[in-house]
Amino acid sequence: xxxxYLQLAFRNLRRNPGLTALMIGAxxxxxxxxxxxxxxxxxxxxxxxxxxxxVLYAVTMDFWDPQQPNNEDKPELPPEQLTYxxxxxxxxxxxxxxxxxxxxxxxxxxxxxxxVKPERTAxxxxxxxxxxxxxxxxxxxxxxxxxxxxxxxxxxxxSRGMNEKLFGGVNSVGRRVRWNDHEFRVVGVRxxxxxxxxxxxxxxxxxxxxxxxxxxxxxxxxxxxxxAGNTNGWKPEDIKTFQDFLNSEDVWIQMWVxxxxxxxxxxxxxxxxxxxxxxxxxxxxxxxxxxxLTKPDQWLVDNGVVGNDDRVLVGxxxxxxxxxxxxxxxxxxxxxxxxxPITGVRRALGASRRQIFMQHLVxxxxxxxxxxxxxxxxxxLLLTGLRALYTVDPTDAGGxxxxxHVDVTSVVTALGLAFFATIAAGLYxxxxxxxxxPASYLKAQ
Amino acid sequence: xxxxxxxxxxxxLWRNRTGAVLxxxxxxxxxxxxxxxxxxxxxxxxxxxxPTGMDTANMIWVASAGFAQNFDYDASWREDIATIRGxxxxxxxxxxxxxxxxxxxxxxxxxxxxxxxTPDESIPGNTYDIxxxxxxxxxxxxxSGRAFESQEILPPTDTFDSAPQAIVTKxxxxxxxxNDPNPLGKxxxxxxxxxxxxxxxxxxxxxxxxxxxKLDHVVLFPRIKRGPTAIYLVRVEPGRSDAVMREIxxxxxxxxxxRLLRWVRPFxxxxxxSYLDDRxxxxxxxxxxxxxxxxxxxxxxxxATFNVSTRIxxxxxxxxxxARRLDIxxxxxxxxxxxxxxxxxxxxxxxxxxxxWISVKYELPRLDLYYLVGGMLGIWLIGLAAxxxxxxxxxxxxxxxxxxxx
Numbered sequence: 123x124x125x126x127y128l129q130l131a132f133r134n135l136r137r138n139p140g141l142t143a144l145m146i147g148a149x150x151x152x153x154x155x156x157x158x159x160x161x162x163x164x165x166x167x168x169x170x171x172x173x174x175x176x177v178l179y180a181v182t183m184d185f186w187d188p189q190q191p192n193n194e195d196k197p198e199l200p201p202e203q204l205t206y207x208x209x210x211x212x213x214x215x216x217x218x219x220x221x222x223x224x225x226x227x228x229x230x231x232x233x234x235x236x237x238v239k240p241e242r243t244a245x246x247x248x249x250x251x252x253x254x255x256x257x258x259x260x261x262x263x264x265x266x267x268x269x270x271x272x273x274x275x276x277x278x279x280x281s282r283g284m285n286e287k288l289f290g291g292v293n294s295v296g297r298r299v300r301w302n303d304h305e306f307r308v309v310g311v312r313x314x315x316x317x318x319x320x321x322x323x324x325x326x327x328x329x330x331x332x333x334x335x336x337x338x339x340x341x342x343x344x345x346x347x348x349x350a351g352n353t354n355g356w357k358p359e360d361i362k363t364f365q366d367f368l369n370s371e372d373v374w375i376q377m378w379v380x381x382x383x384x385x386x387x388x389x390x391x392x393x394x395x396x397x398x399x400x401x402x403x404x405x406x407x408x409x410x411x412x413x414x415l416t417k418p419d420q421w422l423v424d425n426g427v428v429g430n431d432d433r434v435l436v437g438x439x440x441x442x443x444x445x446x447x448x449x450x451x452x453x454x455x456x457x458x459x460x461x462x463p464i465t466g467v468r469r470a471l472g473a474s475r476r477q478i479f480m481q482h483l484v485x486x487x488x489x490x491x492x493x494x495x496x497x498x499x500x501x502x503l504l505l506t507g508l509r510a511l512y513t514v515d516p517t518d519a520g521g522x523x524x525x526x527h528v529d530v531t532s533v534v535t536a537l538g539l540a541f542f543a544t545i546a547a548g549l550y551x552x553x554x555x556x557x558x559x560p561a562s563y564l565k566a567q
Numbered sequence: 568x569x570x571x572x573x574x575x576x577x578x579x580l581w582r583n584r585t586g587a588v589l590x591x592x593x594x595x596x597x598x599x600x601x602x603x604x605x606x607x608x609x610x611x612x613x614x615x616x617x618p619t620g621m622d623t624a625n626m627i628w629v630a631s632a633g634f635a636q637n638f639d640y641d642a643s644w645r646e647d648i649a650t651i652r653g654x655x656x657x658x659x660x661x662x663x664x665x666x667x668x669x670x671x672x673x674x675x676x677x678x679x680x681x682x683x684x685t686p687d688e689s690i691p692g693n694t695y696d697i698x699x700x701x702x703x704x705x706x707x708x709x710x711s712g713r714a715f716e717s718q719e720i721l722p723p724t725d726t727f728d729s730a731p732q733a734i735v736t737k738x739x740x741x742x743x744x745x746n747d748p749n750p751l752g753k754x755x756x757x758x759x760x761x762x763x764x765x766x767x768x769x770x771x772x773x774x775x776x777x778x779x780x781k782l783d784h785v786v787l788f789p790r791i792k793r794g795p796t797a798i799y800l801v802r803v804e805p806g807r808s809d810a811v812m813r814e815i816x817x818x819x820x821x822x823x824x825x826r827l828l829r830w831v832r833p834f835x836x837x838x839x840x841s842y843l844d845d846r847x848x849x850x851x852x853x854x855x856x857x858x859x860x861x862x863x864x865x866x867x868x869x870x871a872t873f874n875v876s877t878r879i880x881x882x883x884x885x886x887x888x889x890a891r892r893l894d895i896x897x898x899x900x901x902x903x904x905x906x907x908x909x910x911x912x913x914x915x916x917x918x919x920x921x922x923x924w925i926s927v928k929y930e931l932p933r934l935d936l937y938y939l940v941g942g943m944l945g946i947w948l949i950g951l952a953a954x955x956x957x958x959x960x961x962x963x964x965x966x967x968x969x970x971x972x973x
Contacts, residue, residue: 141869144865152862155855155858189685189686230634230827232634240827242632302634358676358757358760360759433928434607437921438600438852441859445593445596445862446862448589448590448596448866449589449593449869452869453869455585455586456869456873459873460873460876460877511847511850
């Protein structure tokens with residue numbers, strides 16, 4: 123029966139080619155715009171570490187200006203980064219399973235005696251757990267030791283892409299690399315890793331690629347490395363030396379901890395509150411104690427990674443899909459009613475209402491399928507166009523490249539959604555046509 | 568009014584309302600999206616088009632990063648600046664600490680009196696360190712006062728100090744000295760109460776962050792940027808920027824092995840990047856809205872076509888009993904106009920609701936009603952245009968059809 127309905131469907135499609143093309147076009151356009159917008163939305167605002175959402179926490183503490191909050195719009199939130207001295211003090215706790223304090227820097231990477239142009243490289247100055255806490259994969263080697271962090275030892279992890287540039291992609295563990303003027307030894311090569319958005323450091327664009335080099339945290343004091351991200355201060359301080367800067371109230375360090383269960387969470391929270399109380403008693407600040415442990419999904423919301431534009435885009439995508447579906451319902455209805463006399467004959471010859479309904483639903487399915495296929499192709503084209511819009515400098519892909527890493531699930535989700543919405547849109551016309559009393563059409567013949 | 572036969576048209580429409588209701592819903596959504604999209608796009612276009620106060624078309628930016636152990640920053644920038652100033656077509660060149668309109672920069676709080684002040688009395692300013700050619704290189708207009716002189720330029724420093732003199736924008740001066748029409752020569756203070764004298768006032772200039780409402784609060788200090796990375800700002804004669812960029816790459820690219828000439832870029836590169844999201848949002852809204860209106864127009868067209876094709880016999884009968892072609896065209900246009908109007912009425916409510924939501928989200932003024940009126944007229948026109956062809960086809964139906972199939 124199904125194959126017969128399919129045959130009928132194709133025959134009917136050919137009967138009014140204009141109307142058919144209009145319908146398929148509307149479905150395809152609706153699906154294409156939805157696939158594009160939702161893919162973009164997901165790339166910008168998904169939770170890239172959802173599997174650890176219940177154990178990962180961003181650590182923030184409020185030592186900001188007693189007279190005004192860090193963010194006037196969200197006065198309940200502490201600054202998104204910590205001061206150096208608070209980060210160092212809190213890092214000593216052994217409650218978390220993994221813990222990381224870090225910031226972004228920029229250095230020039232080169233290899234002695236190799237014909238590779240020195241390259242300006244985004245570098246993460248971080249403690250060793252960075253890779254374990256965010257489940258960062260390694261191609262070769264691994265992270266450094268505890269002792270290396272504050273020694274600090276001249277060890278470095280480089281990205282797979284950087285390893286290809288510097289060493290042609292071979293296992294480079296043990297090789298020497300120059301960072302500005304200091305020699306480091308490669309201990310690990312990070313495999314491809316592209317969290318979208320870059321949740322672990324929200325200072326820069328959320329579509330930014332991860333750093334290509336990683337060095338132990340102790341080097342920032344040893345080499346006087348300033349942050350290449352944001353450094354924010356509120357207190358007028360007479361900062362003359364790097365040591366003054368490290369002791370200042372400027373916030374520039376990001377901290378994350380992994381707390382495996384509620385007990386660990388509560389203990390660590392108590393530890394933070396205790397530390398803040400001590401600081402307060404020491405006369406440091408007069409802001410109410412406000413220490414926060416924030417899960418990744420909330421972190422993205424707090425930091426406005428899901429921007430207003432993105433929400434408008436999603437609203438627009440759904441408005442668009444709605445118009446396309448209304449259109450499809452209208453056109454399907456017109457088409458089915460056009461063929462009503464034939465349906466009348468079928469009913470008179472003994473087809474049940476259910477059979478008529480099924481037959482028309484198959485026709486809707488055929489239209490949706492063709493529309494979905496075309497829509498997917500069109501959506502791909504639109505995404506290519508979108509990438510071009512976001513490409514500023516072809517040699518410096520960054521955000522545009524992030525859109526290329528679009529994952530299959532989001533496309534399948536958007537496609538499935540649109541497909542089933544179209545089928546749902548066909549339910550009413552298919553039902554309606556089955557309700558028509560056959561006599562009224564037979565009469566006119 | 569009876570000549571227009573409104574009542575029979577309405578009742579005919581009501582008997583087959585499903586299609587009409589669907590199209591009216593499309594029109595409602597279409598109007599709501601159109602009105603708000605135009606409003607948001609207008610805001611973005613205005614934002615991108617704001618005057619910057621600088622000679623943006625003729626400015627080039629150069630970054631040089633020293634990395635070798637024996638790198639001599641002082642000698643390096645002196646040599647580079649001398650080389651650049653000697654190139655044909657260069658009007659002025661300066662070492663500068665940051666690039667305006669690039670999204671990167673630094674800002675500090677300043678105050679009109681020394682000592683502790685309340686947060687309200689601390690006035691933020693985008694700060695830039697420039698040398699004696701800085702004002703000329705930026706192409707900014709001083710409404711009073713003077714540019715920096717070479718003996719005032721301080722050497723690079725590791726501290727975050729301000730300098731004893733500054734050139735500030737009118738907007739900044741007005742905020743810090745609200746009651747003083749001519750603040751030239753007055754003294755203001757930085758966060759640790761170091762005095763700064765205003766030696767010049769800039770008519771208008773943009774600072775670092777295009778999304779900041781204090782974008783036009785700029786404070787220029789006479790100082791050389793801290794090493795080992797130098798940024799040079801070069802202003803060229805109109806039309807010479809490509810040639811000068813090539814020359815700079817050639818001359819500076821190989822002059823010093825202890826540094827990396829990171830890039831030589833036109834100003835557009837940074838401005839484009841800063842406004843990228845605004846520009847893309849505008850492009851995106853315009854394209855999606857046009858596509859949406861096109862689909863809505865197709866929906867109207869489809870409905871009208873269907874209505875004509877199911878009433879061929881009735882049309883023939885009307886023609887046979889004396890209706891003119893014009894009457895038939897009018898019938899379908901009026902019918903379509905009723906559907907469109909119903910959609911527009913619903914769409915007005917929807918447009919205002921979405922407009923309210925957007926104005927809250929973006930902290931924009933409430934949707935201007937002119938946009939709504941314009942959108943309504945636009946949708947009416949689109950509706951008429953979409954129904955015109957089916958209506959004309961209907962008027963071509965021969966009166967003979969009335970008798971043919973009976």
